[in-house]
Every structure is written in structure tokens, then in C-alpha cells.
Amino acid sequence: MPASLLRVFFLALGLLGPQAWAQEPVAAPLRVVGFVYPPFMYPDERNVPAGPMVEVVAEALRRMGQPARIELLPLARALRQVESGEAVAMFTVKKTAQREAQYVFSSEPLLMQEYVIFVAQDSTLAFRGDLGVLAMSSIGVVGATSYGAIFDAAAQQGVFKKLEISSSHEANFRKLLAGRMDAIVCSRAVGVEILKQLQATGRVKISGPPIETTQSYLMFNKAAATPQLVAGFDHAIRGMRQQGLLGTGRKARPGGAN
Known part of the structure; x- marks a missing residue:
């Protein structure tokens, strides 16, 4: 490249300034x-x-x-x-x-997930859509968890007299398997997966229809x-x-x- 053109080229770089060659800032993680x-x-x-x-x-x-x-x-x-x-x-x-x-x-x-009632395989507890039938049953839930508008409203209204709060869904299923509670409210998919991990699929069943499908x-x-x-x-x-x-x-x- 002729010297005159080189001078023009470097002059242009100087006029553009260093910011023209700086990389786009990367967003912080x-x-x-x-x-x-x-x-x-x-x-x-x-x-x-x-x-x-x-x-x-x-x-x-x-x-x-x-x-x-x-x-x-x-x-x-x-x-x-x-x-x-x-x-x-x-x-x-x-x-x-x-x-x-x-x-x-x-x-x-x-x-999106369905919330259902899990009970022991030999349980006679029959949920058919009316949460009132669970009023006197011990029901396992996880603290600081929403189970959907329908169940949450019933809990706030005092429908359930024996809610038992645990730190995890797995803890609730272990209590159910040990006969220490009557039922668990849980996502169908999550409950099925936990029962597989505990090798207890045949010992627990879902009672009745979903309470609600949540988002x-x-x-x-x-x-x-x-x-x-x-x-x-x-x-x-x-x-x-x-x-x-x-x-x-x-x-x-x-x-x-x-």
C-alpha cells in the first residue's frame, strides 16, 4: 500500500477512536x-x-x-x-x-402438572373431587409450597384439620409408606418418580381425579x-x-x- 494511503488509513483509525474496536460488553451472569x-x-x-x-x-x-x-x-x-x-x-x-x-x-x-392425592395401596380413602372428604385425614404437604388455587383456598379456609408439613415430598412419601399419614398431595409426575426411586410403586396408589392442573x-x-x-x-x-x-x-x- 502506498505511504499516502497508509497515512489516510491510520488517520481514519485515529478519528474513529478506540471504542470502535472494543468488543461488545458481555452481560454479567x-x-x-x-x-x-x-x-x-x-x-x-x-x-x-x-x-x-x-x-x-x-x-x-x-x-x-x-x-x-x-x-x-x-x-x-x-x-x-x-x-x-x-x-x-x-x-x-x-x-x-x-x-x-x-x-x-x-x-x-x-x-403444567396435575396435582393428585396419593394414598397407601390398601387405603379405603376415596377422593372423588370433594376435598371435604379429607377433612379429618392426616395429609402431607411441603412447607412454602402452593398446590394450586383450589387446594390452597381449602387449606386457608380450614377445611383440613390435620395438615402435616414436611421439608420435602420424599419425606412425605416415606411417612406415608411407614403408615404415619393418610394421604399426600403431590404432582402426579413427581410422586410417581419419587416412588420409583424408593422402589415403592406397588405400595401406593392415586385416589380419584386430579384436584387441579396448575401452571x-x-x-x-x-x-x-x-x-x-x-x-x-x-x-x-x-x-x-x-x-x-x-x-x-x-x-x-x-x-x-x-
Whole structure:
């Protein structure tokens, strides 16, 4: 290149300034938490978060170009961390009036699941849709958990006289198997998976129809999440759903979605 052209070239670089050659800033990783909830989310053999819901959230964030660190914690701890802002968001969480007053939810649901009544195989307890029949039965639930509007409303109205609160669904099933409670309310898919892990599938049955089919979402800390972040996540989930990549328990397809 002639010297005169070289001078013009380097002059142009000087006029543009160093910012013209700087890389686009990389967004700081978001801390997103979930909880152990097989078969939807669980630690794999390397103790790395795995499962369909982990893959869905990770893929949505990847499509947004948003780095993130996903962790699975005990349920109560995950709730505390998203409340304090130590974590920006938590999945999968049902909407309630109390939570919507405190947090921001994605508009697009991540998970739909049926909540049912599990009882011992030889139980005569027969649920046919009326929660009143459970009024005097000892019923296992997990603390700080919503079971859908129908069950939650009945609990708030004092329909159930013997609710027994445990720290996990597995703990409830162990109590049911030991004859220490009459029934458990749980997601059908989660209950079936836990019974497989406990090798107790034949010892427990589902009584009656589902109480309700619920939807669960990504829940954001209001102060930590921008409107753009929430809208971007919804856009990514909507696109995955339109592509048929979003399901509720099937093995994830290539690319990190399911």
C-alpha cells in the first residue's frame, strides 16, 4: 500500500477512536435458582443441575444471549435467596396473590402438572373431587409450597384439620409408606418418580381425579430484574413453545430445550 494511503488509513483509525474496536460488553451472569423436583429438575451424577426444566430455562437464557449460573437448592433456601435478591430468579413457581404482590413472574408458563392425592395401596380413602372428604385425614404437604388455587383456598379456609408439613415430598412419601399419614398431595409426575426411586410403586396408589392442573413460572426478584429481562425471557419461551420444544417431562431435544 502506498505511504499516502497508509497515512489516510491510520488517520481514519485515529478519528474513529478506540471504542470502535472494543468488543461488545458481555452481560454479567445471572444467578438463577431452582430446587430438587424430580423428574423436572435434579442433580446429575456429577451434582450438576439437570432435568427438563433446567434445560428449558438454560436454553431460554442462551437464546437471549444472557449468561447465567443455575443452582438447585433446598426449597426454603431458594425462596429466601430470590426474596433477598441474592438470586435474580427462581423456577418453577406457581403464581399466588401474595407472591405476585412481592415478585415479578414470567407471562409464559414453564410447566403444567396435575396435582393428585396419593394414598397407601390398601387405603379405603376415596377422593372423588370433594376435598371435604379429607377433612379429618392426616395429609402431607411441603412447607412454602402452593398446590394450586383450589387446594390452597381449602387449606386457608380450614377445611383440613390435620395438615402435616414436611421439608420435602420424599419425606412425605416415606411417612406415608411407614403408615404415619393418610394421604399426600403431590404432582402426579413427581410422586410417581419419587416412588420409583424408593422402589415403592406397588405400595401406593392415586385416589380419584386430579384436584387441579396448575401452571408454574420463572419468578423474578422485583429489584434485580429489569422489564427487558422479563420480556426477553418470555419472548424466548414463546419461541420455544411455537417450535414445539417445550414440554412437561419428555427428554430434552438437541439444543437444550425439551
